[in-house]
Amino acid sequence: MCSRLAMAALLLPACAAGPWCSAAAQAPATYGLRLLTPETALAAAQAALAHCRQAGYQVTVAVVDRSGLLQVLLRDRFAGAHTPEVATRKAWTAASFRVATAELALQTEAGRPMSGLRSAPGVLAVGGGRVIEAAGSSLGGIGISGAPSGEADDACASAGIQAIADAIEF
Numbered sequence: 001m002c003s004r005l006a007m008a009a010l011l012l013p014a015c016a017a018g019p020w021c022s023a024a025a026q027a028p029a030t031y032g033l034r035l036l037t038p039e040t041a042l043a044a045a046q047a048a049l050a051h052c053r054q055a056g057y058q059v060t061v062a063v064v065d066r067s068g069l070l071q072v073l074l075r076d077r078f079a080g081a082h083t084p085e086v087a088t089r090k091a092w093t094a095a096s097f098r099v100a101t102a103e104l105a106l107q108t109e110a111g112r113p114m115s116g117l118r119s120a121p122g123v124l125a126v127g128g129g130r131v132i133e134a135a136g137s138s139l140g141g142i143g144i145s146g147a148p149s150g151e152a153d154d155a156c157a158s159a160g161i162q163a164i165a166d167a168i169e170f
Helices: 004-017 019-026 038-054 083-097 101-107 115-119 150-168
Strands: 060-065 070-075 129-134 137-145
Touching (some): 038 060, 038 137, 038 150, 060 083, 101 150
Antiparallel strands (some): 060 070
């Protein structure tokens, strides 16, 4: 049985000879990423809520960061008791899969190759969840619940993203 030091001594020359090692050796050891500030997440949620109110809907808005962790949750006074969980799951799903939940719903319909994803914990593949992204980077997700359809929830989510678009472009 080889010791770790002996194993490393054997692998190092092999790595140095391989073309894959030069790229790995030059790759940075860390990377930077951009995150939504709480103020920006709140601005998106407030704009989405205002859009829904103007349309006559009582909803809950959830904004999650790129990891799916909840940053903001706003529930209008008459939004249903189920809406906080549903909005959060929509936002989480959009951020996690980096796709709008309406699109994920189509990709995971019964009989489709990815249909099994619907049974994964936390996934909610219905309209109303959108990815928040800028310059090709995912910053989080926004989810709406309480409007009369997924399309209406989606319109409110889009309004929230549009309200912060200038602030998040980089």
